[in-house]
Amino acid sequence: MTLADATSSSSREQLPEHGADAGMLYVPGGTFRMGSDRHYPEEAPVHRVTVNGFWMDRTPVTNRQFRQFVEATGHVTFAETAPDPKDYPGALPHMLKAGSLAFAPPKRRVDLSHWGEWWTFKFGANWRRPYGPGSSIRGLDEHPVVHVAFRDAEAFAKWAGKDLPTEAEWEFAARGGLEDAEYAWGDELTPSGRQMSNTWQGEFPNENLATDGYERTSPVTAFPPNGHGLYDMIGNVWEWTLDWYAAKHEADAPKACCIPENPRGGREDQSYDPCAPNIKIPRKVLKGGSHLCAPNYCRRYRPAARHPEPVDTSASHVGFRCIKREEKSHDR
Numbered sequence: 001m002t003l004a005d006a007t008s009s010s011s012r013e014q015l016p017e018h019g020a021d022a023g024m025l026y027v028p029g030g031t032f033r034m035g036s037d038r039h040y041p042e043e044a045p046v047h048r049v050t051v052n053g054f055w056m057d058r059t060p061v062t063n064r065q066f067r068q069f070v071e072a073t074g075h076v077t078f079a080e081t082a083p084d085p086k087d088y089p090g091a092l093p094h095m096l097k098a099g100s101l102a103f104a105p106p107k108r109r110v111d112l113s114h115w116g117e118w119w120t121f122k123f124g125a126n127w128r129r130p131y132g133p134g135s136s137i138r139g140l141d142e143h144p145v146v147h148v149a150f151r152d153a154e155a156f157a158k159w160a161g162k163d164l165p166t167e168a169e170w171e172f173a174a175r176g177g178l179e180d181a182e183y184a185w186g187d188e189l190t191p192s193g194r195q196m197s198n199t200w201q202g203e204f205p206n207e208n209l210a211t212d213g214y215e216r217t218s219p220v221t222a223f224p225p226n227g228h229g230l231y232d233m234i235g236n237v238w239e240w241t242l243d244w245y246a247a248k249h250e251a252d253a254p255k256a257c258c259i260p261e262n263p264r265g266g267r268e269d270q271s272y273d274p275c276a277p278n279i280k281i282p283r284k285v286l287k288g289g290s291h292l293c294a295p296n297y298c299r300r301y302r303p304a305a306r307h308p309e310p311v312d313t314s315a316s317h318v319g320f321r322c323i324k325r326e327e328k329s330h331d332r
Contacts, residue, residue, distance in 0.1 A: 021055070021161075024324065025229050027173045029053035031259060033180060034171055035249045036304035043304045047252045049168050050261045056165065056173050057321040059220035059231045060144035060239060061156060063137045066127060069156050078149035079126040079314045087312075099123040100147040101315040102131050103216075103292060106206050112297055118205040119315075130316050142219040144237045144319040150284050150311040153240045153320040162322035167243040167285045167306065168263050169323060174233040174288065174303035176226030184226040184234045184303055189295075197223050197235030197289075199301045204294035216316075217291060234301050235293065237319035238286040238309070244271040245283040245308035271308070283308040290317035 029052040036043040069075060079100035085091065102122040110117035122132040127147045129135045137143070148156075157163050165173070174184050181187050185196045195201075195212035202209035214222070218236055225231045243265025253259055271283045286309045289301040300307060309318065 021324070023058040024055040025058050027054055027056050027169075027228050027230075029326075030172070032172055032175065034168060034304070036302070038182075039299065039302070039304065042248055042306055045249055045251050047249055048259045049172075049263055050259050051166075051169050051172050052262060053326050054165075054169060054173075055324040056169075056228075056230060057162075057323070058225075058229065060237060060319045060321045061153075062142050062220055063127070063145050064141040066145040066148070066156065067141075069159055073155075073159055075152070075155055075159075077126055077147065077152045077314070078312060079147045095121070097123045098126070099132075100125040101313065103205075103316050105208065108206055109203070110206065112204075125316070126314075140217070142221070143217045144220055144232070146217065146237055146316050146319050147314040148240075148319060149314040150240055150309075152314070156320075157322045160322060162324050164240055164242045164320060165323045166262065167241045167265055167287060170239065170241050170287045171303050173228060173230060174226065176228045176230065176233070178227065182302055185224065189301070195223070197232070197301060198291045199235045199289065200292055200294035200297075202294070204292065204297040214291065232288075234288055234303070236291055237288075237317055238290045238307065239288050240309070240318070240320040241265075241285045241287055243285045244268045245285050245306075246270060273308070273310070281310045281312055283310050285309075286318065292317050 031048055031050045033046050034049045035046045037046050080098050082098045083096045085096055088096065099122050101119050102125045104118060104120045106117055124133040125131060125147060127145050128137060130137065130146055153164060175181070176184050178186065183189060183196070185191070190196065198212055198214050198218040200208065201211045208215055220236070221231050223232065226233055244267060246266030265285060268282045272280055273283065286307045287305070289298070289305055293299065293301045
């Protein structure tokens with residue numbers, strides 16, 4: 001079955017609107033061309049992959065849903081926990097406080113090679129206070145939860161009786177039945193001038209025109225769903241996947257009979273950041289881009305796009321969604 005074959009009315013089938021399975025949609029399995037040879041090197045090479053069918057959350061997990069999880073379990077997120085000095089040798093003592101990365105737009109043009117010009121580690125920033133003390137999520141119940149590290153997303157998924165998607169499952173779902181399209185909705189970023197997702201308009205990071213209607217995150221159903229009925233697969237917030245990050249994809253198998261089924265990405269020990277060889281913190285794959293992705297800086301508002309994120313890192317533009325598999329086909 002090809003990706004196009006998978007687009008059918010059955011993909012809109014929905015689980016009952018109650019309990020942990022509320023709002024899940026079925027994504028039929030199939031074979032598709034994963035990755036891209038036209039953009040960033042980590043997206044290459046394009047290769048054929050097969051995934052089994054699965055149920056996926058219709059939207060990213062929202063602040064309302066995450067609050068229900070916290071109230072039911074007492075979970076304390078990574079961003080709400082002060083770092084253990086032994087895990088960060090050499091760190092300055094005054095930096096070992098609970099907090100998270102928050103976007104802080106500069107007021108002028110800056111060197112785009114220095115991300116520290118617009119990111120700051122904000123003490124007190126967490127999912128309840130996305131921009132630090134004094135901020136809140138009041139009125140943002142239907143916005144995606146942010147400032148969740150990988151372990152927080154995993155904990156939610158386990159509580160809900162679900163799992164996180166692999167990179168292949170996520171990308172297959174994001175394409176929505178479009179085999180080789182650039183975007184989840186076709187080959188134009190803004191067809192007929194219409195904004196199809198929450199991304200950045202203007203010169204990043206100092207000029208935010210917000211022509212899509214949002215300066216930061218948006219309600220999870222604010223933009224049109226893709227061909228599978230899934231919202232926010234592109235833009236708004238990056239989403240965690242299960243896969244360890246590898247610098248590139250594996251090439252196609254030499255024989256058609258050997259197309260990988262339900263692949264699981266790279267190895268943990270190969271996911272460390274080569275630019276920081278003394279820091280052995282593994283990285284997972286993020287997918288989907290965010291409201292901070294812009295044409296002049298980060299054109300990762302595409303299904304094939306991918307980004308590494310250390311498992312101990314949370315940020316104001318990273319969230320997640322869950323899946324349920326038809327059968328247990330992956331080992332943790």
